[in-house]
Structure formats: structure tokens, C-alpha cells
Amino acid sequence: MLFDHYDPLKKEMFGVLDKDGKITNKDFEPDIDDDTLVHMYKTMVLARIADVKALQYQRQGRMLTFAPVQGQEACQIGPMAASAKSDWLVPAFREAAAMLYKGVSLKQAYLYWFGNERGSRYDDDVNVMPINVPIGSQVNHAAGIAYAAKLKKSGEAVITYIGDGGTSHGEFHEGVNFGAVYSVPMVTIIQNNQYAISTPRELATKAKTLAQKASSYGIPGIQVDGNDVLAMYEATKVALERAKNGDGPTLIEAVTYRLGPHTTSDDPSIYRKETEVEEWREKDPITRFKKYLSNRKLWNKDKEEKLQEETKKFVTNTFKEVEKTGQYGVDDVYDYNYETMPDDLKAQKEAYLAYLKESEGE
Amino acid sequence: MAKLTLLGAINNALDQQLEKDKNVVVYGEDAGFEGGVFRVTKGLQKKHGKDRVFDTPISEAAILGSAVGMAANGLRPIPEIQFSGFMFPGYNQIAVHIARMRNRSRGKYPMPIVVRMPYGGGVRALEHHSESLETLFAHIPGLKLVIPATPYDAKGLLTAAIKDNDPVIYFEPKKIYRAFKQEVPEEEYEVPIGKARIVKEGSDLTVVSWGAMLHETQKAIKDLGDDYSIELIDLRTIAPMDTKTVIESVKKTGRFMVVHEAVKTLGIGSELISRVNEGAFFHLEAQPTRVTAPDITVPLPKGEHHHIVDAKRIAHEIKKLAHFE
Incomplete structure (x- = not known):
């Protein structure tokens, strides 16, 4: 089994692709069909371009602060490609690439960061939980979704994400432990992007790796090159198979890097050196995957140019659409806290509507 | 049954x-x-x-x-x-x-x-x-x-x-x-959420309580005997609150008391009194009264009787409110 070959306590990291897109680990190269490989790549590019454009919109004051995903596309697209449509994604707040792959539309993703909850109302057949802001708390949600899947014998598994910083949180411990105790179908992916805002990974835990924490829950843990989309795919695929066989949860540490700021309100130059960022740019997950696809004759310069052009146009048009349709009415404010609005709240809403009417022209 | x-x-x-x-x-x-x-x-x-x-x-x-x-x-x-x-x-x-x-x-x-x-x-x-x-x-x-x-x-x-x-x-x-x-009853039935229950009708004074405190209040009312006509309401649902039942009662009695186990400041009594003021202000004949625990940490058992109000204290406060002129 894959996990037996990589001991997190010895800092043995699983990878299959090198920086030039060459396979270095033939034994574990995943068997993915050509269409899926290309779709994975296209979604990574979409996530990257959407991110770059969103940064511009935010700087122009047209979008709220948001959490950029740049640099972490591989540890999101690999696992999502390995999952079934019915498997769940329980994100933290930096999983735009994963969400796009699972069927959240770019319009919805943008609408959320535009400041409208409608952006978290995904289509009915999309098993994705809304963006989760309080650190670590989503892991318990994942454990519960997985518990329900097991009880109902639905065959679904759950993938949840957390950051390196999030592993310091009690909810991470409680959630992973809860899932392990009941052997629920759950995969927890730690995106170790090296920093919790400004706090380096070394100040999060004294443990050598985050993956080794798995052993204290009695579940497998593996450290994976998080910028290697094929390795992330393979590790998740094996973890999902275990989950669906009733063997319980797995912990995957994806070693990656946040190329951008924590959020648009953050200035990373305060706490990290540009040379460090440059080193990680060399390991850009999209470039590596593109080289792999080119080596396999699945991708070329013409296709790249066309994709870049079409994606930019799509992203620009989508944001225009969001600006046009993303406004908020009084009903949007009041109508979603309860299935049936309590009388008190009805009275508060009526009073506000009356105020709006009375104050017209004031 | x-x-x-x-x-x-x-x-x-x-x-x-x-x-x-x-x-x-x-x-x-x-x-x-x-x-x-x-x-x-x-x-x-x-x-x-x-x-x-x-x-x-x-x-x-x-x-x-x-x-x-x-x-x-x-x-x-x-x-x-x-x-x-x-x-x-x-x-x-x-x-x-x-x-x-x-x-x-x-x-x-x-x-x-x-x-x-x-x-x-x-x-x-x-x-x-x-x-x-x-x-x-x-x-x-x-x-x-x-x-x-x-x-x-x-x-x-x-x-x-x-x-x-x-x-x-x-x-x-x-x-x-x-x-x-x-x-x-053996069979399934529902008590609607958001509806208070009038435990006992009365005309002189309205008391709202819930949980274990409702029984202390009932005991207090019983101890007071027939001299006082007290309307007792079991709130049953704290949120959303059945304001209507409380307001209708206070409009009838003109006097309002809330009894709860929780500490006083920003307890549910504060919200009830605000609602009584909003809905029955001109019917009030006395200032609304809160009978609650003081704003201190619940003591260990040797001191708990100083914290939780009992029937005796409730009866005492009811008499004061009923006689206020």
C-alpha cells in the first residue's frame, strides 16, 4: 500500500513528478485518462486567472477582501479529480480551485467574495459546503457528513481541507479523532503552505511533519508534494478507496506554498523574503503539470494561447455579470435565518420597510 | 396514557x-x-x-x-x-x-x-x-x-x-x-414552539417564569392563598418569545413580574420587561419587577440558597408588587 512506503516520522515525502514534468516514481504514477488530465489542467488555469483578476478587482475596490489560492492549485485539483461526483468537499476558505472543480460555478465563487451569500448557494447536486471562516471548525462538519454517509450506506466519502495553522486548533484534533473513532469515510488534507498569516509552520507545532499527527489517531498519514498534482491525485485516490472500504479516515499533508498574500489585506513582504517566494515559483504546480502534459503530447503552445485568451474573457465576463446581478434586497437580508419567520422578526422587517417608505426623499 | x-x-x-x-x-x-x-x-x-x-x-x-x-x-x-x-x-x-x-x-x-x-x-x-x-x-x-x-x-x-x-x-x-x-399520552403529539402557556388565570398581577422556577413560583402563589389573583405564565419557549400572550396578560393586570434562575443583568427578564414596556406601557400600574439570581457566579452548594430564589422570596416580592401604589 502506498502509505506504507512513506513514513512521515522520517520526513519521507511522496511525489511522482519532478520540476520538469518528468515522472520520477513510475510505481505510483496514476492512471488518468487524457480528457480528465486536460480538464484538470484547464481548471487549474481557470483558478489561477480568476485569482489574478480578483486581486485586480479587489484593488479597484470592486470586490471584498479574499483569500488567494495561487500556488496551491495542485493540492486541490488532484484530490478533486480523484473523487466521485457524489463525494463531499468541505472547504476552509482558500479552496477556490477545488470548489470550481467540484461544480461550484465561477459566478457563485465570485458572488461570495463580492459580498453576497447567494454565492454560497451551490446547485443541489453539488456536494460542497460553504466557505468556512472559523479556523478548524470544518473538520468536525466533515466527520459528521461522513458519519451520515456511513449510517445511510450512501457510498459517499468526504474530503476536507485545513491549513498548517489550523492543525494547532482544538477542532482539528476533535474532528480527526471523532472520524477515526467511528471509522467514517473521511480524508483530511492539510495544505501546509508554510505560514498561518505571518506565523511560520515551525511555530504551529514541534512535530517534524503534520502528517505524523495521524499516528496518534490510529490512522494513516502521508506527506505529499503538494505542488505535484499527480501525487495528490494518487494519494487521495488510495485514501478514498480505504474510506469507501470501511477502513476509516486518512490524513494527507500537502507540502505547498502560498504564492500570494494570506488575504488581500495582508502584506507578506513583512514576514518572508522574496528569494523564498522565487524558490517556490520555480516549483509552480501549473508549470510542472503543463510540462507533463506537453511531454505526453496532450498540450502545446497553441492550445495554451487559446486557453489563456478564452479563460480571461470568461472570467472578465463573469465578474461583470456578478456586478450586475449581485445586489441585495431587503428580503435577502431577512428571509433566510429561519424556515418560517418568527412573528418578532416579521414585525422588525415590516418596521424597516415602513421606515424606508417614510424616509424616502429625506 | x-x-x-x-x-x-x-x-x-x-x-x-x-x-x-x-x-x-x-x-x-x-x-x-x-x-x-x-x-x-x-x-x-x-x-x-x-x-x-x-x-x-x-x-x-x-x-x-x-x-x-x-x-x-x-x-x-x-x-x-x-x-x-x-x-x-x-x-x-x-x-x-x-x-x-x-x-x-x-x-x-x-x-x-x-x-x-x-x-x-x-x-x-x-x-x-x-x-x-x-x-x-x-x-x-x-x-x-x-x-x-x-x-x-x-x-x-x-x-x-x-x-x-x-x-x-x-x-x-x-x-x-x-x-x-x-x-x-403514548401517541405522538407536539407542543408548539413559540407559544407560552397560561398556567393559572388571574387579574391583579402577571408572573412569567419557566423551567424549575415555575414550580417555585406556583408554590409561592399557593402559599399566598386567595388574597391575590395572580396570572401565571409558563413561557416554555425563550426564543422566539411569545410576546403576545405576555402583553395581553399585562394589559389585563397592570403589574408584571418575571422570575428566573439566571443572573439579573441581561437575563431574559430584561428582554421581557422591554417588550412589556413597548407593548403595554400605558397599562402599567407599577414598575416591572425582576426576581432573579444576583450577578455573581453560582456558589458551591453551601451557598447556593443565597443565589437561587425560592418560593418564600417570590411570595415576598409578589406582595410588594401587588401592594405598590
Whole structure:
């Protein structure tokens, strides 16, 4: 089994692709069909371009602060490609690439960061939980979704994400432990992007790796090159198979890097050196995957140019659409806290509507 | 019909809903095998299986956070917190997720969760076993909070809570878990959430209470005899509050008192008085009165009688309010 070959306590990291897109680990190269490989790549590019454009919109004051995903596309697209449509994604707040792959539309993703909850109302057949802001708390949600899947014998598994910083949180411990105790179908992916805002990974835990924490829950843990989309795919695929066989949860540490700021309100130059960022740019997950696809004759310069052009146009048009349709009415404010609005709240809403009417022209 | 204690009525409602709806699950610390430290869930695991009635690690955040996930994936979870004073590690999940997920997802993920927790004092317990924390839940939009004072209401309110598609915090007044028995129908029935009950009609003064304190108030009224015509209201639901029943009563009596176990400042009494002022201001003949615990930490048992109000104190305050001119 894959996990037996990589001991997190010895800092043995699983990878299959090198920086030039060459396979270095033939034994574990995943068997993915050509269409899926290309779709994975296209979604990574979409996530990257959407991110770059969103940064511009935010700087122009047209979008709220948001959490950029740049640099972490591989540890999101690999696992999502390995999952079934019915498997769940329980994100933290930096999983735009994963969400796009699972069927959240770019319009919805943008609408959320535009400041409208409608952006978290995904289509009915999309098993994705809304963006989760309080650190670590989503892991318990994942454990519960997985518990329900097991009880109902639905065959679904759950993938949840957390950051390196999030592993310091009690909810991470409680959630992973809860899932392990009941052997629920759950995969927890730690995106170790090296920093919790400004706090380096070394100040999060004294443990050598985050993956080794798995052993204290009695579940497998593996450290994976998080910028290697094929390795992330393979590790998740094996973890999902275990989950669906009733063997319980797995912990995957994806070693990656946040190329951008924590959020648009953050200035990373305060706490990290540009040379460090440059080193990680060399390991850009999209470039590596593109080289792999080119080596396999699945991708070329013409296709790249066309994709870049079409994606930019799509992203620009989508944001225009969001600006046009993303406004908020009084009903949007009041109508979603309860299935049936309590009388008190009805009275508060009526009073506000009356105020709006009375104050017209004031 | 069977004569049941409040505890027995809760067990009966859980048993019935586990039987009727395969999506209902009941779990918490010691809630499975041994049936909970108070034995509220006794016998349920044996009858409904270890997957639907189960023990958990001592992890309040996981108990309540997993409920969010279970609800999102189609279950109707009924997590138990062993004592309300221990809910704080899980309060994060209640306040930031259980209360908000419907709104956040614009209705895609409603949260049909009932969080049960024993609350209140008077049982000679250690620290953190005696609090009344109504305000901490009533203040959070998206939550409902109910507190039964009788076996009949315990079953009816719990049944309504389980069938509700929104989250309900269900406080169990542990002091009266086994205090008395009442006829409780075998068949399923609901006591509507958001409706107070007029326990006793009267014309001189309105008293609102709930939980174990309702019984102290009843005792006070009985001790006062026929000299006072007191209207007693069991609020039953703290959120959303049945303002109408309270206002109608105060319009009739002109005098208002609230009795609760929780500390005074920003207790539910504060909200009730604000509503009385808004809705019956010109009918008031005396300043509204709060009979509550003082703003101090619940003392250990040797000092608890100075904290919780009793029938004697309530009777004393009723007399003062009734005679105010």
C-alpha cells in the first residue's frame, strides 16, 4: 500500500513528478485518462486567472477582501479529480480551485467574495459546503457528513481541507479523532503552505511533519508534494478507496506554498523574503503539470494561447455579470435565518420597510 | 396514557422519534451504553442500535460540529451536552455554524438539530453543573430555545423540536427531572414552539417564569392563598418569545413580574420587561419587577440558597408588587 512506503516520522515525502514534468516514481504514477488530465489542467488555469483578476478587482475596490489560492492549485485539483461526483468537499476558505472543480460555478465563487451569500448557494447536486471562516471548525462538519454517509450506506466519502495553522486548533484534533473513532469515510488534507498569516509552520507545532499527527489517531498519514498534482491525485485516490472500504479516515499533508498574500489585506513582504517566494515559483504546480502534459503530447503552445485568451474573457465576463446581478434586497437580508419567520422578526422587517417608505426623499 | 416524570417523558419522545424516523440519531458523552449520567437516554441504544444511539469522545466541539455535518447530509441529529456549563468548547459550533448555516447557504443546508442539555441549579453539584445560560442562546439569531416545566410539555416540545427544520436548543431543568409525574399520552403529539402557556388565570398581577422556577413560583402563589389573583405564565419557549400572550396578560393586570434562575443583568427578564414596556406601557400600574439570581457566579452548594430564589422570596416580592401604589 502506498502509505506504507512513506513514513512521515522520517520526513519521507511522496511525489511522482519532478520540476520538469518528468515522472520520477513510475510505481505510483496514476492512471488518468487524457480528457480528465486536460480538464484538470484547464481548471487549474481557470483558478489561477480568476485569482489574478480578483486581486485586480479587489484593488479597484470592486470586490471584498479574499483569500488567494495561487500556488496551491495542485493540492486541490488532484484530490478533486480523484473523487466521485457524489463525494463531499468541505472547504476552509482558500479552496477556490477545488470548489470550481467540484461544480461550484465561477459566478457563485465570485458572488461570495463580492459580498453576497447567494454565492454560497451551490446547485443541489453539488456536494460542497460553504466557505468556512472559523479556523478548524470544518473538520468536525466533515466527520459528521461522513458519519451520515456511513449510517445511510450512501457510498459517499468526504474530503476536507485545513491549513498548517489550523492543525494547532482544538477542532482539528476533535474532528480527526471523532472520524477515526467511528471509522467514517473521511480524508483530511492539510495544505501546509508554510505560514498561518505571518506565523511560520515551525511555530504551529514541534512535530517534524503534520502528517505524523495521524499516528496518534490510529490512522494513516502521508506527506505529499503538494505542488505535484499527480501525487495528490494518487494519494487521495488510495485514501478514498480505504474510506469507501470501511477502513476509516486518512490524513494527507500537502507540502505547498502560498504564492500570494494570506488575504488581500495582508502584506507578506513583512514576514518572508522574496528569494523564498522565487524558490517556490520555480516549483509552480501549473508549470510542472503543463510540462507533463506537453511531454505526453496532450498540450502545446497553441492550445495554451487559446486557453489563456478564452479563460480571461470568461472570467472578465463573469465578474461583470456578478456586478450586475449581485445586489441585495431587503428580503435577502431577512428571509433566510429561519424556515418560517418568527412573528418578532416579521414585525422588525415590516418596521424597516415602513421606515424606508417614510424616509424616502429625506 | 402513562404517568411519567419529566425525564421519562424526554426518554419517551426520543424513543418514539427514533422509532418513527430513521434519520434521527442520539449521541453524546455517556449517552449510549449507560443512557447518560442522568439516564435520560436509558435503553435507547439497546433498542435502536449502536449506530443511532452512541457514546462519543469527550469532545463538545466534535459533538456539536458533527451535528452540522450530519444535518447537511440528511440526518436529524440530537446531540446531548452532559451539563450546560460544559457547552463552551462547543459553543463555537452552535453560534458560528448551527445558527448560521441555513442563512449562509441561502437555505441549501437547513440545520434540523436539537441540542439537549440539562441546566439549572438546586442539585447540590460541583462547579459548572448549575448554570442557567438562556441568554447566551436567545441572543443568537437562527436559534430557538425551549424549556419544558412539565412532563407533558417535555414530550410535546421535544417532539416539535425534532420535527422542526431549524436548530432548537432544548434545556432540561435537571432539578425537576424526577420531581413529579404527570399523565403523558403514548401517541405522538407536539407542543408548539413559540407559544407560552397560561398556567393559572388571574387579574391583579402577571408572573412569567419557566423551567424549575415555575414550580417555585406556583408554590409561592399557593402559599399566598386567595388574597391575590395572580396570572401565571409558563413561557416554555425563550426564543422566539411569545410576546403576545405576555402583553395581553399585562394589559389585563397592570403589574408584571418575571422570575428566573439566571443572573439579573441581561437575563431574559430584561428582554421581557422591554417588550412589556413597548407593548403595554400605558397599562402599567407599577414598575416591572425582576426576581432573579444576583450577578455573581453560582456558589458551591453551601451557598447556593443565597443565589437561587425560592418560593418564600417570590411570595415576598409578589406582595410588594401587588401592594405598590
